[in-house]
Amino acid sequence: MHELSMADAIVKTAVDVAEKNDAQQIIEVTIEIGGLALLNPEQLKFMVGVLSEDTLLEGAEIKVEEIPIEIKCESCNYEGPAGSDELDHYMPIVKCPECEEVSIKIIKGRECNVKNIKIEKEDEDA
Amino acid sequence: MHKIAEVEIQHDIMLANKKLAKRNQKIFDKADVFTVDVLGAIGSGKTSLIENLIEKIDYKIGVIAGDVISRFDAGRFEKYNVPVVGLNTGKECHLDAHLVEHALGDLPLGDIELLFIENVGNLICPVDFDLGAHIRMVVISVSEGDDTVEKHPLIFKDADIVIINKVDIAEAVGADENKMFEDVKKLNPDAVVIKSSLKTGEGLDEIIENIKKFMNE
Numbered sequence A: 001m002h003e004l005s006m007a008d009a010i011v012k013t014a015v016d017v018a019e020k021n022d023a024q025q026i027i028e029v030t031i032e033i034g035g036l037a038l039l040n041p042e043q044l045k046f047m048v049g050v051l052s053e054d055t056l057l058e059g060a061e062i063k064v065e066e067i068p069i070e071i072k073c074e075s076c077n078y079e080g081p082a083g084s085d086e087l088d089h090y091m092p093i094v095k096c097p098e099c100e101e102v103s104i105k106i107i108k109g110r111e112c113n114v115k116n117i118k119i120e121k122e123d124e125d126a
Numbered sequence B: 001m002h003k004i005a006e007v008e009i010q011h012d013i014m015l016a017n018k019k020l021a022k023r024n025q026k027i028f029d030k031a032d033v034f035t036v037d038v039l040g041a042i043g044s045g046k047t048s049l050i051e052n053l054i055e056k057i058d059y060k061i062g063v064i065a066g067d068v069i070s071r072f073d074a075g076r077f078e079k080y081n082v083p084v085v086g087l088n089t090g091k092e093c094h095l096d097a098h099l100v101e102h103a104l105g106d107l108p109l110g111d112i113e114l115l116f117i118e119n120v121g122n123l124i125c126p127v128d129f130d131l132g133a134h135i136r137m138v139v140i141s142v143s144e145g146d147d148t149v150e151k152h153p154l155i156f157k158d159a160d161i162v163i164i165n166k167v168d169i170a171e172a173v174g175a176d177e178n179k180m181f182e183d184v185k186k187l188n189p190d191a192v193v194i195k196s197s198l199k200t201g202e203g204l205d206e207i208i209e210n211i212k213k214f215m216n217e
């Protein structure tokens, strides 16, 4: 259940940035989760919602986007999107989609980013 | 009047832990302590393996015992007269670098050459949290079933040493330890994979040899 501690960090980050930008309210937050991060997006969304009560984030729309997995192959130097196989969910981290060799390193897909927020603020020019 | 503004943040939540992990590793390096993060399934033999290593390795050993309630495993290590710190994770399913940093304050690092950190028994959550250890040793056993590796690939992708334990009961539980071995090798050709039984002592010397090899790299 570490969605809870991640959600806590997400709420703190979003609220902190909103305050620094003199927001009155956050309308929307976008979170990016790597395809390999061991987090369940639905649970994460739910917990961000719960933890945002009584903060600037309360009531905001919570969007979750997936960051695709990228690998680097140590055999042929291919760098880019991992392979995929509907029948074999762990294939992407097993072999290179170019040369099929197995010495690959994961370079993307394990993140959990707070990407951006949409905020409502007082219009200073008005 | 109100206006709507979009603010870019691009802040990786995982980064906070990674930074703390780096700091922990600096502390280990400065004190000349080689640190092993011991991960694995519940009941796979993590504590038993560390107990065996304390008895058999001729280095000064220390242990951080992390668990939902740590006093059970910590109590087992105390018998061996080595420095032990228990870390309670409570509801959390994994140790993180911040918790480990707290434990470091309670350990006599100057008297330790080899530190084992027993992580919470869980093949999923600890994977995302680097603790600052020099190597990751994953302990699984045949009693979890021989499809364990396929079901939880990521933990094996990151491992330096993988122990397939309890081979003495493989037949009884109907698991093929060689399939598990091959599955790990396929995912992570660089990993050192060792079949062991802490009941018969099989594989223990090979485990010790390899830990020492990593220490001297």
Ligand SMILES: Nc1nc2c(ncn2[C@@H]2O[C@H](COP(=O)(O)OP(=O)(O)OP(=O)(O)O)[C@@H](O)[C@H]2O)c(=O)[nH]1
Pocket: B040, B041, B042, B043, B044, B045, B046, B047, B048, B049, B067, B073, B120, B121, B165, B166, B167, B168, B169, B196, B197, B198, B199, B200
């Ligand atoms: N047959 C057999 N039993 C073993 C072996 N290794 C450990 N055990 C037994 O497995 C049980 C669990 O071992 P532990 O060392 O407590 O396992 P653990 O991974 O530390 O467990 P948690 O910390 O609770 O996740 C104990 O009863 C051990 O005696 C082995 O190689 N063969």
Ligand SMILES: [Mg+2]
Pocket: B046, B047, B048, B073, B118
């Ligand atoms: Mg244990």
Ligand SMILES: [Zn+2]
Pocket: A001, A002, A003, B093, B125
């Ligand atoms: Zn969890």
Ligand SMILES: [Zn+2]
Pocket: A001, A002, A003, B092, B093, B094, B125, B126
């Ligand atoms: Zn967790």
Ligand SMILES: [Zn+2]
Pocket: A073, A074, A075, A076, A077, A078, A096, A097, A098, A099, A100, A101
């Ligand atoms: Zn390749």
Ligand SMILES: [Zn+2]
Pocket: B098, B102
């Ligand atoms: Zn603290």
